[in-house]
Amino acid sequence: MSCEFLDRIVTVEQMRAIEGRLFDAGMPVAALMEKVAGRIATWLVAQFPLQHYPRIAVVAGLGHNGGDALVVARELAAQGYRVQVCSPAERLKPLTADHLRFVEYLGIPVVKAIAGLAPYDVLIDGLFGFGLERSVEGAMADAVAAINAAECPVVSIDLPSGLHTDTGQALGIAVQATHTLCLGLWKRAFCQEEALAYLGQPHLIDFDIPPTAIAAVLAALPTIRRATLPAIRQRLPLPRQVNTHKYRVGHLLVVAGSQPYAGAALLAALGARASGVGMLTLAVPESLRLMIVAQIPEALVLGCPETEAGAIAHLPDTLDMSRYSAIACGPGLSRHAGGAVQAVLQSPTPLLLDADGLNLLADLGTIETLKQRQAPTVLTPHRGEFKRLFPEQLENSEDGGAAAQQAAAQSGAVVLLKGACTAIAHPNGTLWYVPESTPALARGGSGDVLTGLIGGLLAQAMASDTNDALDSALDAALVGAWWHGQGARAAARDRTELGVDGTQLVQYLNPVLAQVLA
Numbered sequence: 001m002s003c004e005f006l007d008r009i010v011t012v013e014q015m016r017a018i019e020g021r022l023f024d025a026g027m028p029v030a031a032l033m034e035k036v037a038g039r040i041a042t043w044l045v046a047q048f049p050l051q052h053y054p055r056i057a058v059v060a061g062l063g064h065n066g067g068d069a070l071v072v073a074r075e076l077a078a079q080g081y082r083v084q085v086c087s088p089a090e091r092l093k094p095l096t097a098d099h100l101r102f103v104e105y106l107g108i109p110v111v112k113a114i115a116g117l118a119p120y121d122v123l124i125d126g127l128f129g130f131g132l133e134r135s136v137e138g139a140m141a142d143a144v145a146a147i148n149a150a151e152c153p154v155v156s157i158d159l160p161s162g163l164h165t166d167t168g169q170a171l172g173i174a175v176q177a178t179h180t181l182c183l184g185l186w187k188r189a190f191c192q193e194e195a196l197a198y199l200g201q202p203h204l205i206d207f208d209i210p211p212t213a214i215a216a217v218l219a220a221l222p223t224i225r226r227a228t229l230p231a232i233r234q235r236l237p238l239p240r241q242v243n244t245h246k247y248r249v250g251h252l253l254v255v256a257g258s259q260p261y262a263g264a265a266l267l268a269a270l271g272a273r274a275s276g277v278g279m280l281t282l283a284v285p286e287s288l289r290l291m292i293v294a295q296i297p298e299a300l301v302l303g304c305p306e307t308e309a310g311a312i313a314h315l316p317d318t319l320d321m322s323r324y325s326a327i328a329c330g331p332g333l334s335r336h337a338g339g340a341v342q343a344v345l346q347s348p349t350p351l352l353l354d355a356d357g358l359n360l361l362a363d364l365g366t367i368e369t370l371k372q373r374q375a376p377t378v379l380t381p382h383r384g385e386f387k388r389l390f391p392e393q394l395e396n397s398e399d400g401g402a403a404a405q406q407a408a409a410q411s412g413a414v415v416l417l418k419g420a421c422t423a424i425a426h427p428n429g430t431l432w433y434v435p436e437s438t439p440a441l442a443r444g445g446s447g448d449v450l451t452g453l454i455g456g457l458l459a460q461a462m463a464s465d466t467n468d469a470l471d472s473a474l475d476a477a478l479v480g481a482w483w484h485g486q487g488a489r490a491a492a493r494d495r496t497e498l499g500v501d502g503t504q505l506v507q508y509l510n511p512v513l514a515q516v517l518a
């Protein structure tokens with residue numbers, strides 16, 4: 001398949017419509033099943049070589065997910081694996097029933113309950129795929145519970161059985177897989193936070209869906225995509241033009257810090273430094289100025305008048321905000337810096353608001369006025385900040401992506417909702433997910449680094465770009481979130497999930513990018 005659609009995310013309805021086009025155009029259902037299962041078998045043989053994993057158990061349900069599983073069973077048996085099948089369901093679909101009959105004809109042992117299986121090294125879960133429509137009960141629930149008690153790798157075909165394809169919720173009970181092989185196109189469940197505990201490592205099994213079939217179904221809808229390296233590569237400010245100079249690669253103003261939260265300003269500055277931005281200016285309370293200068297010698301540091309609580313009372317009168325390519329405002333400001341937030345909101349400069357910048361925006365109650373800004377705005381809330389800003393959006397559903405889309409449409413801003421699967425929405429409905437993250441980031445300071453990193457990327461994009469400014473702002477947020485996640489994963493590999501504090505995270509950002517791009 002042409003690569004252009006491999007990162008698209010679809011609902012079950014869209015997947016069925018795409019599949020329907022293939023069948024209408026003449027592709028036999030059974031032939032497609034053979035093709036898909038062949039690709040799954042190839043993946044399994046590479047991942048679980050015969051000499052180390054000779055015994056395979058396959059659990060097959062009544063539908064075509066079970067059909068896929070039975071074809072996989074047959075193919076692995078043909079390659080020399082010792083395969084056995086568990087078929088707990090009644091009233092199989094005709095194609096699935098045919099495959100079961102043939103598996104029995106081949107002499108592959110078939111049992112009704114998982115307890116009846118001999119020992120195995122890998123378990124394949126083909127109970128339910130995207131056809132699941134109600135809660136899993138009775139013998140099927142028993143089968144799922146038994147799968148979850150297995151002490152070997154569990155590979156789910158298409159989805160962990162029991163997960164709803166769109167919401168990612170477990171309907172009653174669901175398989176906790178070690179690997180999930182998503183077939184053809186990413187389903188929405190793969191980007192839902194609730195599903196992450198069930199998916200294990202997700203992999204896409206491409207089976208050459210014609211791009212025309214995908215385009216016909218998805219063309220008129222907002223684009224929903226998973227962040228993958230090819231898309232990020234196109235959006236990085238690399239390589240630089242050979243004859244560029246520091247004023248052409250962006251000047252970022254960071255407005256951050258207060259006496260109680262001095263470190264937040266520093267972490268944001270370190271994140272901005274890693275972004276490669278040409279010039280960096282910080283506006284901090286006067287009492288933090290020398291500390292920041294000592295840590296970030298290349299930055300220009302402006303000391304601002306302070307409140308009694310050590311917050312920025314107001315920005316310096318001489319500060320001309322229109323001189324900057326972008327402003328990143330918020331980390332560590334405290335709730336007493338409302339004047340600074342009001343000033344940056346009124347500036348004609350592209351703006352990222354985070355942390356207390358968002359809380360102060362919520363206090364001001366001016367979400368709708370963001371639409372009147374001349375330049376793009378990027379909001380980077382975590383769930384708590386998001387709920388304060390957009391109280392209705394997360395009320396009825398836990399779907400962070402849908403909530404971010406609604407918030408972006410309401411505010412006219414790019415909205416990045418942070419989480420285990422960060423969602424980034426453009427006001428036009430375009431939605432990206434960044435699924436590669438780590439719980440190591442669940443830690444104070446991670447967000448401050450992200451603010452600086454995205455701020456620096458935003459400044460570079462605004463200084464150089466001829467593209468639509470709002471599109472470029474989304475790209476900066478996307479690249480920043482992806483890069484931050486990659487840095488954290490690299491740090492966690494070296495230092496465990498407990499060892500990724502903000503200063504460590506910053507150390508990994510530039511090396512990990514070099515590694516990933518190599």
Ligand SMILES: NC(=O)C1=CN([C@@H]2O[C@H](COP(=O)(O)OP(=O)(O)OC[C@H]3O[C@@H](n4cnc5c(N)ncnc54)[C@H](O)[C@@H]3O)[C@@H](O)[C@H]2O)[C@H](O)CC1
Binds near residue numbers: 019065128
């Ligand atoms: N285009 C593709 O991606 C292809 C997908 N294939 C595989 O087919 C499944 C979807 O198959 P389908 O038969 O529609 O659904 P399931 O196998 O998931 O079976 C569900 C089946 O069971 C019934 N059912 C639903 N919920 C319950 C429940 N809680 N308890 C009991 N029974 C339930 C329902 O009536 C369904 O009929 C897809 O995931 C892929 O694995 C093709 O093989 C190739 C192309």
Ligand SMILES: [K+]
Binds near residue numbers: 125127128129156157
């Ligand atoms: K499954």
